[in-house]
Amino acid sequence: MxxxxxxxxxxxxxxxxxxxxxxxxxxxxxxxxxxxxxxDPGTPPSGSGINQETGAIVVGSGEQTLDTYIDFMCPICNQFETAYGDEILSLVNDGTITLNIHPISILDRYSQGTEFSTRAANAMYCVAEADPDAAVPFMQAMYENQPDENSTGLTDDEIIAIAAGVGVTGIDTCVTEQRYASFVTAKTKDTPLAPGRSQIGTPTVAINGETIAEFPAVGSFASLFE
Known part of the structure; x- marks a missing residue:
């Protein structure tokens, strides 16, 4: 037993x-x-102006590179664009640099649950996919209409109207269904500069792949590429 x-x-x-x-x-x-x-990056945006591997919206074809990591809720990103935007476009237009814009979403917590940063970055990809030449004008217009932190941000309809204002229509579904939101989230968490690290700040700026800690005086941005 x-x-x-x-x-x-x-x-x-x-x-x-x-x-x-x-x-x-x-x-x-x-x-x-x-x-x-x-x-999971989900569906990646396509088009000649988008680098699917890095998530960059590519402007120009210069030998040297300028990478900017931006969040449309970030007030300092707006200040950076105001201070240096014209100089940067001049460097693009004269063939000095390729501008790689990385729209990421680190400030969703400041839009009262509407995830404005993600929605805005998604819309940037929608615009760049539809018309690469409209990407920078759209970015500029978004900054001109930038909402305050801790607000609900812009609505989808307002974002669609801003896109229409720079000549891009037919992206309503792409914006409202947040077609590239998962791609934005994945690229925010795994940027080329800080792979696997979700604490990259905005704006983060890299010259020829090297992050810079200080910006030059206004009017002297070209000195970074001499």
Missing amino acids: AQAAAGKQNWFAIWVSVAVVAIVALVIALVVWMNNAAT
């Missing part, structure tokens, strides 16, 4: 062990799935 009881106890222990292993495996699989889902 004692041996039989011991046998039953052993089988019970084995089944318990198997169950525990199965549960642990299930939890691990669930965590992996959730992590993959969180970083």
Whole structure:
């Protein structure tokens, strides 16, 4: 009897062990799935003006590069554009640089749950896909209409109207369904400058792949490429 009881106890222990292993495996699989889902880039935007690998909206074709990481809710990004935007476009137009604009979304928490940063970055891709030449004018117009932090941000209809103001129509569905929101989120969490790090600030600026900590005096931006 004692041996039989011991046998039953052993089988019970084995089944318990198997169950525990199965549960642990299930939890691990669930965590992996959730992590993959969180970083799944979803549908990438296409078009000649978009680098799908880096997420950059590419303007110009100069030998040297300027990469800017922006959030449309970021007031300092707006200040950067106001201070240096014309100089940067001059460098693009004279063939000195290629401008790579990375619209990311680190400030969604400042739009009262509307995820304005993500929606605005998504719209930037919608515009760049529809008309690459309109990407910079759209960015400029978005800054001109930039909402305050801790507001609800612009509505989708307002963003669509801004796009129409720079000549881009027919992107309503792309904007309202947030077609590239997952792509924006993935590129925000895994930028070329800080892969796997979600704490990159905006604006972050890189000259020929090297991040700079200080900006030159207004009127002297070209000195960064001499």
